[in-house]
Amino acid sequence: MFTGIVEERGEITARDDLTEAARFRIRGALVTSDASFGDSIAVNGVCLTVTELADDEFTVDVMAETLKRSSLDRLGAGATVNLERAMAAGGRFGGHIVQGHVDGVGEIRAVSPSENWTVARVAVPAHLARYVVEKGSITIDGISLTVSAVGVDREYGDWLEVSLIPTTLAETNLGDAAPGVRVNLEVDVIAKYVERLTGAGRTANADVEGSEPNE
Structure with missing residues (x-):
C-alpha cells in the first residue's frame, strides 16, 4: 500500500x-x-x-x-x-489509501498558474467520473491530491480540477505538466467498495470493457 x-x-x-x-x-x-x-x-x-x-x-x-x-x-x-x-507498517500516513492499481488514464486539458498555486484541469474517463467528488481524494501519477472542482462540458466531457502548491510542482512531474499530457488516475478505493457492497455498480461495471482491476 x-x-x-x-x-x-x-x-x-x-x-x-x-x-x-x-x-x-x-x-x-x-x-x-x-x-x-x-x-x-x-x-x-x-x-x-x-x-x-x-x-x-x-x-x-x-x-x-x-x-x-x-x-x-x-x-x-x-x-x-x-x-x-510501499508504506512501512509503522510509517506516518500522509496522504490517502493508494493501492498502485491504476483505474484509467486521464489527460491534462488546461493548466492555469497563479501567484501561489496552479490549477490543473484533467479529463476523466466517463466510467470513473462517478467516483470523483469535490473535496475528495484522487491519485494522479501517484500523487495524492484533493479534488477542488468537478464538472462536465462539451469540450472536455467529464473533468476534475486540482490545485497544485509550489512544493508539488517542484517535487513531482506535474511541474512539467502541459495540455495533452496523459496521466494515471486511481480513484478512492473506499468509493469502489461502497458501490460494490450496495450493488449500485454491478450493471455499470458490466458494460465497461476491461473493468476488472489491473495488477
Missing part, C-alpha cells in the same frame, strides 16, 4: 520492449537506498516489483495489461517519473 506522497523524481534510463511486456530501468537514489529484490515501488502511481538492483537504479518488468491500462506505455529513456516506496 502507498499513501500518494511522492518521495523523489526518478528518471527512466532504459526501456526494453519484450513479448507482451516491457522492462524499465529507473534511477532513484532514495527509493533504492533500502530496496531489496521483490520490493514494491510505485512508478507514476503504478505498483511495480523490483527485479534487479544496481547502484542507484532498479529494474521492473511491466506486463502488457499494465501498459494498456496506464500511461507507462508512452514513456522511454529520459522520462521523469514519480517514485514512492
